[in-house]
Amino acid sequence: LFRNDLRSGNDPAQDAPDARSRRARHRWLGGLTVAPLLLFAACGGDAGNAPAEVADAQAFTNASIFDGTGGPVVEGGVLVVEGGKIVAAGAADEVEVPSGAEVVDLGGRWVVPGLINAHAHVDDASGQGPSAQEQLEVYAHYGVTTAISLGESTTEALSLRSTRESPDLQHARVYAAGPIFTPMTADSARAAVQQLATMGVDWVKIRVDSFLGSQQKMPPEAYEAVIETARENGLPVAVHLVELEDAKGVVQAGASLVAHSVRDQPVDDELISMLTSRNICVVPTFTRELSTYTYAERPEFFDDPFFLERAAPADLEGFFTPALAQSQTSEGANYWREHLPVAEDNMRRLQEGGVSIAFGTDSGTGFPGRFQGYLEHVELEMMTEAGFTPEEALLSATGVTARCVGLEGVVGTLQPGAWADFIVLDANPVEDIRNTREIQSVWIAGNQVR
Numbered sequence: 001l002f003r004n005d006l007r008s009g010n011d012p013a014q015d016a017p018d019a020r021s022r023r024a025r026h027r028w029l030g031g032l033t034v035a036p037l038l039l040f041a042a043c044g045g046d047a048g049n050a051p052a053e054v055a056d057a058q059a060f061t062n063a064s065i066f067d068g069t070g071g072p073v074v075e076g077g078v079l080v081v082e083g084g085k086i087v088a089a090g091a092a093d094e095v096e097v098p099s100g101a102e103v104v105d106l107g108g109r110w111v112v113p114g115l116i117n118a119h120a121h122v123d124d125a126s127g128q129g130p131s132a133q134e135q136l137e138v139y140a141h142y143g144v145t146t147a148i149s150l151g152e153s154t155t156e157a158l159s160l161r162s163t164r165e166s167p168d169l170q171h172a173r174v175y176a177a178g179p180i181f182t183p184m185t186a187d188s189a190r191a192a193v194q195q196l197a198t199m200g201v202d203w204v205k206i207r208v209d210s211f212l213g214s215q216q217k218m219p220p221e222a223y224e225a226v227i228e229t230a231r232e233n234g235l236p237v238a239v240h241l242v243e244l245e246d247a248k249g250v251v252q253a254g255a256s257l258v259a260h261s262v263r264d265q266p267v268d269d270e271l272i273s274m275l276t277s278r279n280i281c282v283v284p285t286f287t288r289e290l291s292t293y294t295y296a297e298r299p300e301f302f303d304d305p306f307f308l309e310r311a312a313p314a315d316l317e318g319f320f321t322p323a324l325a326q327s328q329t330s331e332g333a334n335y336w337r338e339h340l341p342v343a344e345d346n347m348r349r350l351q352e353g354g355v356s357i358a359f360g361t362d363s364g365t366g367f368p369g370r371f372q373g374y375l376e377h378v379e380l381e382m383m384t385e386a387g388f389t390p391e392e393a394l395l396s397a398t399g400v401t402a403r404c405v406g407l408e409g410v411v412g413t414l415q416p417g418a419w420a421d422f423i424v425l426d427a428n429p430v431e432d433i434r435n436t437r438e439i440q441s442v443w444i445a446g447n448q449v450r
């Protein structure tokens with residue numbers, strides 16, 4: 001196989017005209033950019049005959065690059081990708097395009113890192129809905145290129161994690177927490193985390209919540225045991241919570257991520273200093289609140305062509321059931337609607353206090369209306385309504401979240417070494433955050449997925 005590939009690679013007449021097959025053949029060679037030259041040598045090939053080119057390099061030129069680091073947008077920038085990863089990014093006169101690279105002229109469009117959802121769900125508790133892979137394809141279609149799935153009822157999402165290391169990846173990368181346990185004692189907490197560790201999960205997810213007084217809340221000795229056992233197993237812990245008191249408790253105990261807004265009352269300086277001193281981020285998930293009451297009536301976005309592309313349920317009218325109408329006007333729904341402004345104020349307070357705000361939506365749960373892919377764009381817009389600039393919202397959803405979930409340099413920034421996961425936009429998202437919906441194309445590991 002290698003010999004055949006080498007011959008065709010050495011013969012321009014046999015060179016496939018399109019980059020896709022060139023890349024595909026290169027991957028046969030092992031996915032290493034140095035592989036062709038090494039093999040030429042190993043097979044006695046004439047190095048002088050070998051093209052001084054990188055077989056699968058791509059160069060995205062003429063781009064306005066928002067790189068997710070907080071630096072200024074680079075106009076007329078170039079992004080060079082090899083083996084699915086970025087090898088160079090910057091101004092045209094500073095980046096060398098390898099000869100033989102497939103050149104994609106982006107015509108002055110905007111390029112932003114793919115969005116990272118730090119509180120997603122890739123799940124199908126019913127067994128009736130789309131598969132985990134299809135859900136990750138929907139996320140990708142909308143430019144959500146990494147999903148931290150904080151709790152699944154099935155194991156499909158766990159099994160798809162291996163694909164995130166592949167340069168052929170065609171859907172969102174998934175990091176997964178596995179099933180959510182709610183142990184009420186320290187002993188059962190340790191057993192639950194050991195079970196998760198055996199499954200090889202990426203995260204542990206717990207809920208510290210009385211569900212508006214309807215259930216017993218996980219006591220501190222149980223979540224402290226979860227966090228301690230998780231740390232022993234090298235696992236980060238994400239916590240669902242509602243109340244300030246619980247946020248302080250879990251952060252004090254060593255939690256890694258606060259996966260929702262504090263919603264019962266304003267955050268205070270004590271929590272802010274606990275979060276900043278430990279470098280712990282908070283995920284607002286405003287669209288989670290929105291989804292508890294907004295479907296009492298048909299929302300305007302049900303007619304938005306962008307929503308209808310892939311996020312909408314197949315039976316759009318069948319979505320509005322009497323049970324949904326009832327839940328969306330319940331006491332609980334009223335609580336969440338009334339406390340959304342508390343969550344929004346808290347995002348600002350935390351940010352002003354120096355706490356990093358991670359991006360997440362709680363989309364993809366079994367609850368109706370948690371539309372994957374679309375709600376992430378609504379979340380960005382709600383973050384700006386809550387006081388962020390478009391740039392701050394975009395940074396949150398890219399470089400900041402990467403840092404918050406331990407993926408700095410892997411995804412979330414368009415810098416050498418990171419996967420080439422990015423969105424090409426027809427309009428400037430820094431001018432208007434709604435322009436993140438003007439998607440021309442989405443790329444994951446350098447593969448065009450939209």
Ligand SMILES: [Zn+2]
Nearest residue numbers: 119121150362
């Ligand atoms: Zn959740």
